Amino acid sequence: MVLERLGRSPRVVSAPPPRRIALTDALGEYADRSESDSAEDDDWFPKPIPITIPLGSSQELVKLFHDQKPDNPNLPPLLLPEYDKEEATDEQSVSGSEEQRGRGRGAPAPDVAQPARPRFDRSMLMRGTLTVPRSDYTETFTVWWDASSGAARVDFFDGATSTYRVVLPDGHVQGVEMHVDRTEEFDVLRCVQTAPRRAAPPDRAPPALPDLDLFSFGGYTETPQGRAERWKLTAAGRGGELGGVRGEALTFRHELLLVRAPDNYTAVPLQYTVSVDSSVLGYNVEGYEFRYQELRYETPDPALLQPNTADVCEELSQTDKIEVVEPLREYTMPYRDPRYDAELIRLKTKFYRQYSDDVEEALRKTLLIGASRFISAANRQSGPSLLEVNFLADRLEAEQRLLLGAGEAPGPSSAEAAPTSQRRARRDAERLPRNFDWRRHGAVTPVRFQGSCSSCWAFAVVGAVEGALFLRTSRLVPLSEQDLIDCAHPYGGHGCSGTWPRAAYDYIQDQGLRALDEYLPYEAKVLQCAARQTRPVTHISGHVNVTRNSELALKAAIRRNGPNVVLVDGQSKGFIYHKKGVLYDNRCKKRSRNHAVLAVGWGERRGESFFVVKNSWSSNWANEGYGWLHAPSNTCGVLTEPSYPVLRDPDVDRLPRESSSTDPAPPLSSSPAPPVAPVPQRSKRTSRRRYRLSLP
CATH class of the missing domain: 2.50.20.10 (Lipoprotein localisation LolA/LolB/LppX)
Known part of the structure; x- marks a missing residue:
């Protein structure tokens, strides 16, 4: 009482x-x-x-x-x-x-x-x-x-x-x-x-x-x-x-x-x-x-x-x-x-x-x-x-669903086998800290907004690649979601429609991913692919599907490989109006997998773990764009389908000038871009400068 x-x-x-x-x-x-x-x-x-x-x-x-x-x-x-x-x-x-x-x-x-x-x-x-x-x-x-x-x-x-x-x-x-x-x-x-x-x-x-x-x-x-x-x-x-x-x-x-x-x-x-x-x-x-x-x-x-x-x-x-x-x-x-x-005047204002x-x-x-x-x-x-009235409170469910862009799995997975078994995860559990957050180590870019485009799949995968690139180079380079939306169609991407994250991984593995301020600016719609006009910053060697329904495996994957892509039920009202605290809600389905977010770390509250997820619904959602999902109950399915990109040293194509990793995107110009020096043909056997960041 x-x-x-x-x-x-x-x-x-x-x-x-x-x-x-x-x-x-x-x-x-x-x-x-x-x-x-x-x-x-x-x-x-x-x-x-x-x-x-x-x-x-x-x-x-x-x-x-x-x-x-x-x-x-x-x-x-x-x-x-x-x-x-x-x-x-x-x-x-x-x-x-x-x-x-x-x-x-x-x-x-x-x-x-x-x-x-x-x-x-x-x-x-x-x-x-x-x-x-x-x-x-x-x-x-x-x-x-x-x-x-x-x-x-x-x-x-x-x-x-x-x-x-x-x-x-x-x-x-x-x-x-x-x-x-x-x-x-x-x-x-x-x-x-x-x-x-x-x-x-x-x-x-x-x-x-x-x-x-x-x-x-x-x-x-x-x-x-x-x-x-x-x-x-x-x-x-x-x-x-x-x-x-x-x-x-x-x-x-x-x-x-x-x-x-x-x-x-x-x-x-x-x-x-x-x-x-x-x-x-x-x-x-x-x-x-x-x-x-x-x-x-x-x-x-x-x-x-x-x-x-x-x-x-x-x-x-x-x-x-x-x-x-x-x-x-x-x-x-x-x-x-x-x-x-x-209330209506307040929301409109x-x-x-x-x-x-x-x-x-x-x-x-x-x-x-x-x-x-x-x-x-x-x-x-x-x-x-705690829930709050936010910018989605006057929207229809059909309009809210525009923010959900994780489509159905297209068939057999091309992912690598998960390197962390349950036995090893349990053995490593004692080495994992109670709290860990890649934001504190500089591996996460600011929260962005996907708009009325079902492109959460692109935002989540881009965030994971940004983190993996940071681990290899000690540089945080914002990368382009628009690149994926425009160009990943041959790999199973559907632009502003539901897409399984594998399409984004396969595209980046084959074609690479461009910097945010070097590709076309994000417009929340599909544009003509302009990938040939800009060299990629990085490729990846593949991706890994983390062991399902394993809290320890996901923690280990985040700790070793950077932020992970997780698929959740983004249609639950508890998730939509989440503000603060740990969301523990069994009405938020564990198997819907309709929305892709980025797990950037974890914490502990009252002896139970939660995962910190970065959403692509702007900083007006939850706590400046980040929510906490209860881990032991698999709230919203945060443990159901995690994955991360595999980014090795030879995958790094180039690092843009320093301002590309810190400054906002410059205004568009009609003048041609300056010539870029050629780079060797990408190959895992190519000798490259080795970048390495010691794990905190």
Whole structure:
């Protein structure tokens, strides 16, 4: 539980002052909100902006949106090791407790008269689940609510995160959120609280239940729990109202199913669903469902509702984001949470987004809302990794797949046999350090961005050759991905389409690889091959497929041969929105092998290893372009298909002038390149100057 005492004094972290935003009067009490997540308040840093190109017209994008299907919305956002899938599936198949089912069948209300409007005005303990299908997850929650004061507590994922609504003696309300941060070497209990505020009606209502004063009776329906009442609300707005963008009219359809206790008055909720229709995107573009598995009307122990931040929290910070301390509130609002207006502005400003028309803006906002909900729920799991909203949060899955370029294996491998057996790897394990990273030794070039071109295969192989060349020459020479994209077709390369890394290895072995600033600049598309106009910097003698599913073999291969190419599942939301910590997620598939990245080293956290991977999605992904993948669990398949190039001394053709390895690419010039002195015919028997770098 989050409230376990850790025995240390809190460290108070100040927050930036809140920024008020104006919202439409149509939202009533829900519009009185403070926001500090605007672009002006964000931490800005000079990063290259990753530009992504839409796949087609607005109407084509809408069709792709409706073609998207969730993978498994009954699972939690991240499948952590302690999660028992079978147990959770059984639990989610039950709508209401045994007590609820008995009550529902015992005394159904008569058909001849409308039942009395239900009231949730008694203190309660409630357990349930929230499923958001388009965001592809389910989260569990437990609510304690005191009806006399309005104080409440909600535990998410069995107490991984707890939120509190504290009612102060003067009647003001303060929100508190507590969670254990497991992204560092040691657990840290972090707490966030809001400033006291005057209580509005939602600040007194029970969490996870809608305000039924707005609903009307819609008849009866048969359920496994007996005959249930249907209470419905339809909220329709005009263009730009209720959370829609300009020109978009939204319609929210709410339905609550409940049964009555034997007294024909006490209401027991079973299920609450919301679906959203858009005038420009179509039907059911957004939706979610509460399933109430247990409800007991009882007064909670007052100690359960007191967070006691002074004694428990190790870090205490301030926030004015109500969604942090009341995560379930947006799902019981009659309309869309107005904070997403500011979220969209922030994303558009940060990543220089320009949408073609109102239809695309409506689509992008809907996608952003879905991504934000997934990320927030995943972070409430308090796992070893943290997710964040990044430049892919408003992109369709089809657009995200453009970044995945590892194709199917074309047939028998031309790789050399792996020189490191499992027995030798185990013997060498004692010699391997706990932490090793080629970035610290100068063998890794800066993170680059592949753009809307499925060329990750080229970026990963180029990075591996750059590292291998550094080991031979002590020079870090940036090499050209465009060379591979343009020219590797005869060897099985498919340019901006899925390509197995072997095509890149075979091309470099036969034709060599050119320097980044001597070949055509990267344009995220296939150009006419210009390899004959520039001499290569290096060839390779071949490549090696590292022993599969062996943590020790991959570590040894990285240590001896430089960064390795690894193939991972880049389509998992946990991977896409990864920010920091060690990603440990069994929803990230081990055998998908759809994305190529570069393993540049490894580390250890809490006694378990992780691999450091360099991505080609710009420094706006994860930690400046680098992520950590849990090694023992083979998260995302990092151990499934590793490989590295074999680069020997005779393979080095030449080293460009020193500035080629350090300076950015010069501007293009129409003047011819200066003549280059001829070099001997490449041969393994040719006498060459021997370059050697001692391993650190």
